Amino acid sequence: MTVDVGAAYPTRVRQALADDALRAALDRATEHLRGRRAQALAGVDATRLRDEAHAVRRYAIEHLPDLLEQLEGNLIANGCQVHWARDAAEALGVVLEIAHQNHVKDVVKSKSMVTEEIGLNDALQRSGIDVVETDLGEFIIQLAGEPPSHIITPVIHKRLEDISEIFQTKLDTPPTDQPAELCDTARRALRSEFLIADMGISGCNFAIAETGTICIVTNEGNGRMVTSLPRVYVAIAGIEKVVRSVEDAVLLWQAASRNATGQDVSVYFSMSSGPRRRGDSDGPDEMHVILIDNGRSRILERRYGDATLCIRCGACINICPVYREIGGHAYGRTPYSGPIGAVITPLLEYDIRPARDLPFASSLCGACRDVCPVKIDLPRLLLDLRSDIVERRAAPIAERVGMRVYSTALRRPAPYRALARLARRLGRLAALLPPLKRWARTREPPRFAAKSFATLWRERGRRPGEGAAE
Ligand code: SF4
Incomplete structure (x- = not known):
């Protein structure tokens, strides 16, 4: 096993992604299972x-x-x-x-x-x-x-x-x-x-x-x-x-x-x-x-009760683009992986913190919801969990401080303009700064426009509040 289930989530993911044999095995098996499922449902009134x-x-x-x-x-x-x-x-x-x-x-x-x-x-x-x-x-x-x-x-x-x-x-x-x-x-x-x-x-x-x-x-x-x-x-x-x-x-x-x-x-x-x-x-x-x-x-008392409808068929796991790349061990010590695992693991754990990364292990593409035979809206549950994690201050402190600064800046024109100017000057180099470095490790940093929308608007001779129709 190349993934250390006791390691931190980013480490587990890196270990899984570096294992070509694991990814080949996952690809082959999930594709086979998805094909068989499609055939089996073609013969009945699936709806x-x-x-x-x-x-x-x-x-x-x-x-x-x-x-x-x-x-x-x-x-x-x-x-x-x-x-x-x-x-x-x-x-x-x-x-x-x-x-x-x-x-x-x-x-x-x-x-x-x-x-x-x-x-x-x-x-x-x-x-x-x-x-x-x-x-x-x-x-x-x-x-x-x-x-x-x-x-x-x-x-x-x-x-x-x-x-x-x-x-x-x-x-x-x-x-x-x-x-x-x-x-x-x-x-x-x-x-x-x-x-x-x-x-x-x-x-x-x-x-x-x-x-x-x-x-x-x-x-x-x-x-x-x-x-x-x-x-x-x-x-x-x-x-x-x-x-x-x-x-x-x-x-x-x-x-x-x-x-x-x-x-x-x-x-x-x-x-x-x-x-x-x-x-x-x-x-x-x-x-x-x-x-x-x-x-x-506890799951039933809160807004996650639909997760208990699950009959553990695994269809959401086989279709999930995240699971298909990283496999079950990247979800940690839990036996429940994929979208349903990302929902129930943090809920079954009394404290959400040990599994707080799992609800983010989803692209929210909705494929899991579409295949679920008992119609669990997994993306909605994942989004609710993400918001719970933020509200319960279970996210890492650097992330919480960063988001607070960002939200303060967005609500005030002067700090917002200063932040936007700084971002344009730094361009993609901003992703090398410590707060963003970890985030940018697994994401493509966005390319900032040379001029902001507000600047372009002013250059066209408009004043704030004027209509955009031309
Ligand atoms: S597809 Fe639905 S029933 Fe099947 S394991 Fe996933 S959540 Fe459970």
């Missing part, structure tokens, strides 16, 4: 699907307290144990307590961004519990010791030869350029992990309130193994994942699949409605569901 998906998500968010209560009641009636977690620390505490009570030594996981969000793997490993990612992409990056760089395709930043190299080093396999051989190797390595695991942990794509069911969308079948083979199963769901009915979940499954990977539907849709019952041939002895807030209520 109607979008309207319906938006309505279903809007209903869920507007009725969140009632649906969560209904979900809890039905999960308990199905034999599940339900836990509420206000934040990451509480969720981790619950998982570790369940693991401790059940003498768990080995955990298998299916891909889940909420578990990345709360740092679950580190917490388990610190407690002496082995945890293995079973989604192929997550398995690869776990071997590489890297965080995911995309919510749907976590290993999007790697080329085939990179993956072959990781397998050679970590699994002692011969070099290969055959994807099928790499898959076989992973399958063999994972099978034994499934068989020894005491606990399976998954995220949740949809939690159905009226039946008390946790749904997971996968393409590899690993999700079903995680939820049914180990004796204890723990599902961790953000509170916004609740939906009203099976029909609503199925509709969102179709919308997510077409927009994420360009499939009519994903290969697997695993529904878990409780532990093994008398007469069942398989299933866990215990099923726990952790409903986690971790900042989501």
